[in-house]
Amino acid sequence: MNIKETNLSFGSMSRRSATKLIILHHAEASNCTVQDIHRWHKNNGWAGIGYHFLVRKDGSIYRGRPEWAVGAHASGSNSDSIGICFEGAYMTETMPAAQKAAGKELVAELKKKYGISKVQAHRDVCATSCPGTKFPFSDIAGAAGSAATTTPTPAKPTEKGDAWVSRLQAECNAQGFSYQTVDGLTGPNTLAGCPQLGRTSRGNITALLQERLNALGYNCGVVDGINGTKTQAAIKAYQRAHGLVADGIVGVKTWSNLLGLS
Numbered sequence: 001m002n003i004k005e006t007n008l009s010f011g012s013m014s015r016r017s018a019t020k021l022i023i024l025h026h027a028e029a030s031n032c033t034v035q036d037i038h039r040w041h042k043n044n045g046w047a048g049i050g051y052h053f054l055v056r057k058d059g060s061i062y063r064g065r066p067e068w069a070v071g072a073h074a075s076g077s078n079s080d081s082i083g084i085c086f087e088g089a090y091m092t093e094t095m096p097a098a099q100k101a102a103g104k105e106l107v108a109e110l111k112k113k114y115g116i117s118k119v120q121a122h123r124d125v126c127a128t129s130c131p132g133t134k135f136p137f138s139d140i141a142g143a144a145g146s147a148a149t150t151t152p153t154p155a156k157p158t159e160k161g162d163a164w165v166s167r168l169q170a171e172c173n174a175q176g177f178s179y180q181t182v183d184g185l186t187g188p189n190t191l192a193g194c195p196q197l198g199r200t201s202r203g204n205i206t207a208l209l210q211e212r213l214n215a216l217g218y219n220c221g222v223v224d225g226i227n228g229t230k231t232q233a234a235i236k237a238y239q240r241a242h243g244l245v246a247d248g249i250v251g252v253k254t255w256s257n258l259l260g261l262s
């Protein structure tokens with residue numbers, strides 16, 4: 001098996017003290033290189049690409065984060081796992097045979113190397129659809145891989161992350177607005193996953209907004225998930241206080257401000 005070494009530069013990383021399982025992901029991008037993912041993850045404020053390997057559609061395997069390092073790919077499970085990402089968007093695409101074969105070989109090799117048998121899908125450990133319903137999990141994971149249909153369990157926030165941000169990320173994933181890592185850390189993926197809330201929005205994301213505004217001293221009243229008169233007044237007051245257009249609509253600029261990104 002040929003692993004293509006890459007010359008990526010990383011921020012500081014810590015050494016993984018145990019290797020108990022392998023976690024499989026898709027890139028949620030039809031075409032991407034290891035350099036692309038490295039750049040995206042650096043933009044999240046991470047040390048660099050969060051996965052240890054990228055398996056491309058043509059069956060080539062690239063090294064990502066050094067194998068000895070703690071990854072950044074599955075919140076709550078990074079300390080004892082190796083993360084493998086597959087180029088592609090496997091909610092809709094069908095995996096090419098070359099990629100499937102390479103992934104299978106890499107997984108088998110790592111199992112042997114570390115004397116482990118446990119392989120899980122990202123969705124088994126976090127509230128996400130990753131690596132997608134069309135990902136050929138059992139073919140790649142081999143024997144002792146977890147069932148591909150395990151119900152996602154809500155992820156626990158990391159010590160570093162913010163619990164409210166984690167719940168917002170999980171809710172945006174659950175509603176299909178994003179497939180992001182639930183880590184409580186804000187970045188472009190979190191912002192991109194937040195839907196615009198109109199003046200009469202309703203639901204769990206509206207409730208999370210109310211909770212945040214209340215905590216920041218902009219009184220929405222009861223957190224009921226209903227964007228009514230009081231919530232509208234609180235949103236506009238927040239927008240005015242932060243130099244935003246006070247239109248009562250929570251779009252990209254207001255979310256960005258609430259997430260501390262601008």
Ligand SMILES: [Zn+2]
Nearest residue numbers: 025026122130
């Ligand atoms: Zn994933």
